[in-house]
Amino acid sequence: EPEVTQTPSHQVTQMGQEVILRCVPISNHLYFYWYRQILGQKVEFLVSFYNNEISEKSEIFDDQFSVERPDGSNFTLKIRSTKLEDSAMYFCASRARAGEETGELFFGEGSRLTVL
Amino acid sequence: AQKITQTQPGMFVQEKEAVTLDCTYDTSDPSYGLFWYKQPSSGEMIFLIYQGSYDQQNATEGRYSLNFQKARKSANLVISASQLGDSAMYFCAISLNDYKLSFGAGTTVTVRA
Numbered sequence: 001e002p003e004v005t006q007t008p009s010h011q012v013t014q015m016g017q018e019v020i021l022r023c024v025p026i027s028n029h030l031y032f033y034w035y036r037q038i039l040g041q042k043v044e045f046l047v048s049f050y051n052n053e054i055s056e057k058s059e060i061f062d063d064q065f066s067v068e069r070p071d072g073s074n075f076t077l078k079i080r081s082t083k084l085e086d087s088a089m090y091f092c093a094s095r096a097r098a099g100e101e102t103g104e105l106f107f108g109e110g111s112r113l114t115v116l
Numbered sequence: 117a118q119k120i121t122q123t124q125p126g127m128f129v130q131e132k133e134a135v136t137l138d139c140t141y142d143t144s145d146p147s148y149g150l151f152w153y154k155q156p157s158s159g160e161m162i163f164l165i166y167q168g169s170y171d172q173q174n175a176t177e178g179r180y181s182l183n184f185q186k187a188r189k190s191a192n193l194v195i196s197a198s199q200l201g202d203s204a205m206y207f208c209a210i211s212l213n214d215y216k217l218s219f220g221a222g223t224t225v226t227v228r229a
Contacts, residue, residue: 033216033217035217041221042207042219042220042221042222043161043207043209043217043219044219045216045217045218048216056216089159091161104151104163104166105151105163105211105217106163107153107160107161107162107163108160109159109160110159110160110161112159
């Protein structure tokens with residue numbers, strides 16, 4: 001069964017360092033997303049990406065964050081200068097083309113980021 | 117903006133019994149989708165079931181069924197014949213035409229042997 005894969009599964013970094021979280025969405029999907037879940041809290045939308053550009057972003061997704069699809073398979077989330085409050089589980093998700101009945105959003109297993 | 121409310125922070129259920137997890141939503145958009153996800157202690161998000169706002173019948177997937185009451189704006193998840201492996205956090209979510217999901221706060225289910 002096709003799946004969304006994320007690397008690394010866990011990253012520990014020092015405050016102020018740059019972090020890149022990588023995702024490989026399901027190959028025929030067109031819509032890509034990043035979500036964040038701070039420990040013990042609900043899952044929050046960060047950004048959606050379609051047709052090689054951001055289609056929507058939340059207020060959390062400030063100038064420290066960026067996304068990129070550099071090679072047609074990877075979908076990356078970069079945090080330029082990490083803060084303590086960036087510590088969270090980051091989920092990548094992808095979705096099939098518009099018009100698919102199921103509407104299911106496929107999630108990766110998450111990348112846990114710990115900022116010290 | 118759409119909103120999802122899950123009023124039960126935690127629930128206990130006896131193995132082999134059924135449990136209902138509440139979810140209400142608020143949106144003025146006539147077209148939307150409702151989702152339930154399971155998050156075990158390992159952290160991954162597992163899709164369980166989907167209900168479209170225009171679907172006439174309640175969605176079912178194995179032991180999971182969704183009690184969709186559109187007029188009340190509720191989309192409760194029913195897990196039948198609970199198993200120990202069902203112990204997890206369960207999230208209700210809504211999506212509109214932009215396809216992004218808005219999640220509720222979640223309900224922790226603990227299945228007792």
